[in-house]
Amino acid sequence: MFEAEIHVTLKKSVLDPQGDTVKGALATLGFQGVTDCRIGKFMVLRLAEQDPARAKTQVDEMCRKLLANPVIEDYVFRITEVVE
Numbered sequence: 551m552f553e554a555e556i557h558v559t560l561k562k563s564v565l566d567p568q569g570d571t572v573k574g575a576l577a578t579l580g581f582q583g584v585t586d587c588r589i590g591k592f593m594v595l596r597l598a599e600q601d602p603a604r605a606k607t608q609v610d611e612m613c614r615k616l617l618a619n620p621v622i623e624d625y626v627f628r629i630t631e632v633v634e
Contacts, residue, residue: 551634552597552605556627558618559590593617596632605629 560566566588573587595612599605609627618625 551632552599552602552629553632554593554595554597554605554609554627554629556593556595556609556613556617556625557590558593558613558623558625559588561622561624564622590623591617602629602631 560569568589569587572589573584576584576587595609597605597608599608606629609629613625613627614620
């Protein structure tokens, strides 16, 4: 069994108004050192797969087909084996 941690964020070329709002709010609260803020999604999936290569392929396909919009979003993921 494997666990996948997936991070999805807007591409750098895409404006992030929510991130800009958070950055401004942090500045208002006195956190002046924040130079950029990007908002994204974080997902954790458990896979009933025994082969790490197949697990990686499946997660990549899930991201391309559903979990991320490849036109405006980037994604990265990490696969770890779950020992129960």
